[in-house]
Amino acid sequence: MKPDAAxxxxxxxxxxxxxxxxxxxxxxxxxxxxGRADVSVATRERVEHELQERxxxxxxxxxxxxxxxxxxxxxxxxxxIWSMELIGGVEQVAKExxxxxxxxxxxxxxxxDPDWVDGVIRRRPVGxxxxxxxxAPEHRERLRARAIPFVIxxxxxxxxxEVPSVGSANWSGGLAATRHLIELGHRRIATxxxxxxxxxxxxxxxxxxxxxxxAGLPIDPAWIRFGDFHVTGGRNHASELLALPxxxxxxxxxxxxxxxALGVMDAARAAGLAIPGDLSxxxxxxxxxxxxxxxxxxxxHQPLRRxxxxxxxxxxxxxxxxxxxxxxDAAAARSATTPRMDLATSLVVRESTAPPAA
Numbered sequence: 001m002k003p004d005a006a007x008x009x010x011x012x013x014x015x016x017x018x019x020x021x022x023x024x025x026x027x028x029x030x031x032x033x034x035g036r037a038d039v040s041v042a043t044r045e046r047v048e049h050e051l052q053e054r055x056x057x058x059x060x061x062x063x064x065x066x067x068x069x070x071x072x073x074x075x076x077x078x079x080x081i082w083s084m085e086l087i088g089g090v091e092q093v094a095k096e097x098x099x100x101x102x103x104x105x106x107x108x109x110x111x112x113d114p115d116w117v118d119g120v121i122r123r124r125p126v127g128x129x130x131x132x133x134x135x136a137p138e139h140r141e142r143l144r145a146r147a148i149p150f151v152i153x154x155x156x157x158x159x160x161x162e163v164p165s166v167g168s169a170n171w172s173g174g175l176a177a178t179r180h181l182i183e184l185g186h187r188r189i190a191t192x193x194x195x196x197x198x199x200x201x202x203x204x205x206x207x208x209x210x211x212x213x214x215a216g217l218p219i220d221p222a223w224i225r226f227g228d229f230h231v232t233g234g235r236n237h238a239s240e241l242l243a244l245p246x247x248x249x250x251x252x253x254x255x256x257x258x259x260x261a262l263g264v265m266d267a268a269r270a271a272g273l274a275i276p277g278d279l280s281x282x283x284x285x286x287x288x289x290x291x292x293x294x295x296x297x298x299x300x301h302q303p304l305r306r307x308x309x310x311x312x313x314x315x316x317x318x319x320x321x322x323x324x325x326x327x328x329d330a331a332a333a334r335s336a337t338t339p340r341m342d343l344a345t346s347l348v349v350r351e352s353t354a355p356p357a358a
Contacts (some may be wrong), residue, residue, distance in 0.1 A: 073099075074128065074272055076107050077109075148319075188251050265281060
């Protein structure tokens with residue numbers, strides 16, 4: 001059905017008025033509407049604000065512009081254990097909705113590469129699920145200009161309020177892991193968490209500190225280590241901790257990931273220590289391998305697969321809402337109630353923890 005001539009005229013008048021009021025060209029406004037990269041952040045923000053204020057409705061932002069039957073899942077790196085759990089969750093929900101999954105590896109743990117958004121706009125997926133800290137404001141605006149919803153999974157930072165995200169209760173997980181070791185009788189407890197610029201790492205350490213402080217136990221600064229969530233990080237830090245004099249050496253270590261816990265196990269065996277007789281170890285994530293190592297790993301269950309499922313469902317839901325109503329008022333209402341979800345964690349006790357040796 002052809003657009004009404006008066007409606008088309010109204011759009012032109014609106015864009016011409018915005019162009020005149022802001023002192024920018026119509027071609028610049030067109031670039032903003034089409035998510036083009038060659039517009040400065042400041043100009044993009046001014047134009048977007050004015051479009052929203054005037055209630056301008058983008059043409060082609062809803063059903064008239066076909067989406068590809070895809071969910072795009074973006075990591076900064078892939079590992080064969082942790083990443084596969086998230087991928088499995090996203091794939092399950094995509095399959096339920098007749099969609100395929102496109103897997104992209106881009107950037108670092110903070111954000112994808114700057115040119116990544118150009119590819120997304122060309123592919124035009126139903127939605128994007130990102131395993132990153134955040135998206136740069138200009139990337140967010142370009143995706144929104146093309147009505148491509150995005151959701152961040154397990155955010156490393158604290159996303160801005162209008163960014164949908166799915167995470168887990170990291171502080172509670174760190175608290176539960178440390179309390180378990182305290183209840184077993186351990187008093188010298190160390191922790192090896194992830195990078196010190198990631199909120200999830202800091203939250204797990206805060207849970208550890210809270211448990212130790214509540215029990216009235218001292219915390220040696222040398223017992224708190226920031227690793228990289230990988231096996232080598234766990235091994236290297238544990239080797240240093242276990243080389244401390246006998247009376248200062250921890251009798252238990254809470255690792256901020258199961259992969260780091262595997263590294264701790266390796267370091268303990270290299271030092272001639274028995275697990276859990278000489279050293280108790282708790283991991284974090286509860287990836288499948290944790291139940292098959294020797295001894296099976298006590299760990300904090302982080303619902304990685306469900307996190308992927310919920311993120312995919314949220315992206316699909318946001319896409320459906322965008323198709324129903326693209327008005328500025330509706331977009332503002334959705335922004336004011338941006339979904340932020342933290343899933344519960346739980347302790348899984350296996351055989352890598354026991355009371356300390358007498």
